[in-house]
Amino acid sequence: MSIPTDKTIQAGAAIGNGSVLLAETLDYAQKHGHDITFVSGYAPKQLPHDPWRVLPYEGWFVVSVALFEKYALRCVLSREGQVRLYGPGGKPDHRMQIPEAGVFGDAAVGLGYVNRLRAIGSTLMVCGQSRQVYRLEWNGDDPGQGSWADMAGPMRQQPMTEPPDEADEAAFDAWLDANDAIDLVDINGPDESDVYAVGDETWHWNGFEWRQIALPSDEPLAAIKVISPRDVVLVGHNGTLLRGNAVEGFRDLSFVDDNQNFTGVEWFENRLYLASNTGLFIYDDASRRIQPYRTTLKPELQDTHQLEVRDGVLWSFGFKDLAHFDGKVWTRVHHPDNPPIR
Helix, strand or coil: CCCCCCEEEEEEEEEECCEEEEEEEEHHHHHCCCCCEEEEEECCCCCCCCCEEEEEECCCCEEEEEEEHHHCEEEEEECCCEEEEECHHHCCEEEEECCECECCCCCECCCECEEEEEEECCEEEEEEECCEEEEEECCCCCHHHCEEEECCHHHCCCCCCCCCCCCCHHHHHHHHHHHCCCEEEEEEEEECCEEEEEECCEEEECCCCEEECCCCCCCCEEEEEEEECCEEEEEEHHHCEEEEECCCEEEECCCCCCCCCEEEEEEECCEEEEEECCEEEEEECCCCEEEECCCCCCCCCCCCCEEEEECCEEEEECCCCEEEECCCCEEEECCCCCCCCC
């Protein structure tokens, strides 16, 4: 019996020139309790006849992919703190381990998984459970020769107790609940001295210390968009949409009837686009309301999880539906391992 090839897109990054990088899981393996992840590249302009490339990541559960644009490096992060940085064509190629991060890896000390990697200013930063934050320290010449350093300091929680066996999901979930780890799921900022980390709590780094931010909503947050140093957007559960900055404060732009969970946010052609569990939305400045957004796709966009703009194109990364928008026309990208969306 052949194994079904269906995959779920867990994370995506726009690389430029119409190309994207995807972190994917194999549905069949997930259904049977196995973690198998792949990193796929889609490059229709460079490879017009066969635009897909797929690489399995054995021993990794990839949770985040990103572009370090300054050095044209593709960045891959596993939840255990494994990092791969590689250039076009696979060179250079560096694999690294974030010290202390993860749960079951050799480096883990009980802090929990990491969740997100982003290029901020001239370096890379990672956030995760137990208020973990790491920064790539390097000499500005070769990021692959750098090392990952704890950036959280006293903000970081103490290590958790020894975890139960990974195969016992119920015991593992109970262990996480008992240890009450504060989860940071996204990190972003205008530069290295002005950084936000969000999740169960919201923190800001001013270049010297972390400070927890008091917000007009206590809902968990999921994503950050930096439009400018003074214009930062935070989105999350129950339709939460906050806009402002750490110095002047944030204002709440959501309403009581906005109950969708926003998981991604982008600024494209002077409009805020919001990805959610119930579809794509926009924030309309004129009405000051969050409104459902309809694309030109047929059928309509099926799901959207993350959003990213690169080279004047808005990309929507859904769990199954991959599409992009040039400001006039939406285009759906068929995934060769999944049934066509019709």
